[in-house]
Amino acid sequence: MSDWENSSTARVVPPARPRKLAKVPFVELADGRLQGVVSSGSDIERVYVSSVAAGTYAFACSTNNNRPCGGARGSFCNHIRALVTEAVLQYGADRVARYLRIEPTGAEPDAVALTAAMTGTRPPQADGKSAAAPVFSRFLRHLAYLELPAVTAPLPELQWFPPTRATDAPQAPRSGHGTAAGERADLLTAPVEGLGEVLAAVEAFDRTLVAGLLRPRPEQVDDLAELARAVSGSPLAARVAEAAGKAAAGAASEDHFVTLAAARTALFGAVHDALTVGVDEVTGRRREERTTEAPAARPTVNLLAAARTWLSDLARTGWRGIDHELAGGAAPIVSAMLPDPGLRRLATLLDGFAAELAASCPGSALARIPARRWGDLWSRALLLTMPGAADRPAVTAATGRLLPLGLDLHEHATAAQAQVHAVFEPADGTAPRLVRASVSVPKPDTVVAAGVWQLLRPHLSLLTALGEGRAMDLDAMPLTDEGDLIWDDARARAGEPADALATARVVLPAATALPTAPLDRHPARIAEPVFLEGYDSGQEDDTLTFTVAGHALPVDTDRIPTASPLTPEAVAASRACVGLLRWDGGGFRLQPLAVETTVRRKAVALHAGAWAGGTTDKVGVRAEKAATDAVTVLRERAGRLLRK
Template identity: 35%
Template sequence: MKALASLPAGVDEAFGLVERFDEALLSGFGRLGDEHRERLDALALVFASSPLGPAVAEAIAAIGRSEFISRYFLALASARVALLGAAHDALIAQAHEALGRTAPAGEEPPPLPPARSATALASVQQWLTELAIAGLKHLEETTVAPFAATLESLQADPELTGLAALLTGFSNELLRSIPASRQPALPGFRWGDLWSAGMVRTQQLPGASTFREAEGTLTPLGLDIQTHDNFACVLLYGVLDDGGEPRTVRIPFAGYKVDLIAGAGVWDLFEPYSEPILGALENHKTLRIAQAELRANGDLILRSPPKVGGLADPFAAAGLLSPLPCPPPLLRHPVHIAEPVRLPGDHGLPLAMERLAAGTELTESIVLEAPELLGLLRFDRGGWRVQPLCVRRQKDFLMSGEGLAGVRRKLKQHPLEILKERAGRLLRRKV
């Protein structure tokens, strides 16, 4: 891991340009000072010889004349996404070299058909443009709240789920921070990520990945759980043996929720898959997979609930770890790097414990005392870190998520059931 101690050439510079852009986004493009304008000119110089160069130069010149049109901000958002995408590629190449891996090729997404939800996507662009003009640290409720109607339209379109989830979290976070001018500190980098990702996805959404039929035995490696008040995303990492060469896969689950649904109660959203998956984690068992789609991006999409199999040995399976395919350009960002790794306890990298769900079995002391761990190699806070998934103990192992089944059984009330019951009462009253 010594090869990861320094960053590839150009990565620091890319982050510096992004940071200066985010300062302008926080301050507001409607109130740019000379210093901000000079920093935007530097951005134009970086892209001068690239395909984005003319669009970025035109946008910066026009904004300098106070011509605030959505397509100019789209060009700037694209430049920010491109900078972080280039940093992502350099970091992935560094990680693969350190691990002795070669990543399989990813897929290029198809362009977004212009007729699909065109009105809602145009409204997204206009709202994000208004945020940029006003400045994220100068927002008022009257700027953010009206977006709720557009957001509802996005949430109703299954093809726009990813964009809707992103903007749901972003708008809610902005509303919680109002008035932003009174906040002691603002997450400028994250807000810049959300703003630019939302803007470019009005032009191109992550396309549907190609897939092949898959069945076989999955050895779980652990859970990665990310939620906010209105959305939950859970990834089960594992090694799939389908009769060919075993490969590392992710089983994704995602869905909208309300803030009352949290912790182990989130798994009520993912029935009928929750019980066998949590049962396999709890009892250190494999999962027998049938009728699944193995997508080119490494996602294993279940069509039917898996069955619990025999005893699992994640550390034996980890000898067969393979790199996950590189994501399409739109999704390349250093924060999304998640390279499955098997490391000795003295690997020397900082731990990304903040990425683990609240109440996780893997406390920092347990991880530090473990002689060996399985985890995800991440890039965050300016350097490489490891998010633990599973640790070896003296006689067995401890895996992230293995205690969820027990916690779920002890729940006296399941918020999702209560909400469904209340909704049913309201509907019966109306009838």
């Protein structure tokens, strides 16, 4: 498999592009159609539901109460033309053309060319009444994301959904001497005993999910046996052997699929542990032991069972067999789960996973498949359907000073999470600890860039403190054994100025790391704060690298939020960096959180999350205004349509 196919965080679906929403508040590529909602030009209370079918270009347009559009008689009306225009703005002409199976003339197609190519075939008119109801229902679901509350408990699975940038980091060579965390950088490239065998077993199982397990072929039987052999010396051995045998016979039950997912997760847990030992050696960091948790209240089983059935159907069908009907089967389950905070973790994962599958339909036409990524999402979701798997861990009260290091943003089309990495100095004088504070919100897919900050900002005062470069004083803030602060603004107040780079230089080396929950032991979850300086920057195969103690460390500038003063160019020209050490696709990478660089002969610090709490930066202010307009339109529509 290629590096992309073996990546847990491979970018599968490009993010929606920002656009104005007043004319077309909702557009999507779904159910084999380009479809959406278009505002009436004459009546603010009226909207039109418009659609164009892929391949045939059969079109339909009517009001949401099924009155036909007078302009859609024999050809596309202005509403459909506006829909195509906005779809091109949101998704790009290439993606729209590929989805609708259009072959436009010209090297660079645009909305006009796509419309001309479709109308030139004299497409038939579809039944607008049958199409309007489901599309309008999806629009209401789209708006309902704005009505759901934020949560400050972490959603670990959003680590699989980093933000995506379209900019490649340019080469800007620098040279220096030494690094705070790089004296043992050779350990990051040293071979890990048994790693190849474990990854081969995971890859073998992932191949079985590509074709599906309804009628396994001989090579799939061999791949299932390889997974069983990989865990033959563990307590899972007997159950996995039984599950692999049933799957090889095409008779696997839901429980058997759960067992196979557990085996795959256990293998990655072993990889996580081995890699974490190496990271701790590189950083010289001590890691605390995990304590026993008390069981918490468990959610109702019905929705979990429904999700487990859908995931089992995916395994039987395989990625090559996915279609819009199968991918869409998760929607009612997700809608029922999202309002329940106890089910938000699984709901958010299913929503992002199903959206990727829907955008990739039909699976039979895919040139390549993100086998490891979808295997990760499938197995994690399946384990989360087990009652108690997502129980909140035990917490203690944390009182002391919180020193932010930087912000890590995770997002997919309908969810976003800001996670602030920080050093916590307990008031009792014990050793400082590495901690995280998170806030996540559901969102419509058209809320992007600075709009995400606007949704997150009201729920986490730490974002403002981060932007202002301040510490925060905590009073009995709940802290889990894994180092996650369950944020409560009432238990925090802004403290003295605290520079993140100074914190990284002085306090970070003495901080201890907290353990990882069993289910979260996966290499993609490794996000270890480190501080580097005096590195040489360069370029290898279009990837920015920092050469640390003679070893080139790839830098993942794609994970920098788009609404941020930190850019790939600034990272390339930097001389000091606070970042997260991550592992994916067979190697370590550095995700920049903040850098020290020179702008107009002055040393400045640039932070990935500097605009999260608000900004006076001219570029940031323009981004905020555009985002405000989009959110305002959606909230206005939600107020009119959801509260009638």
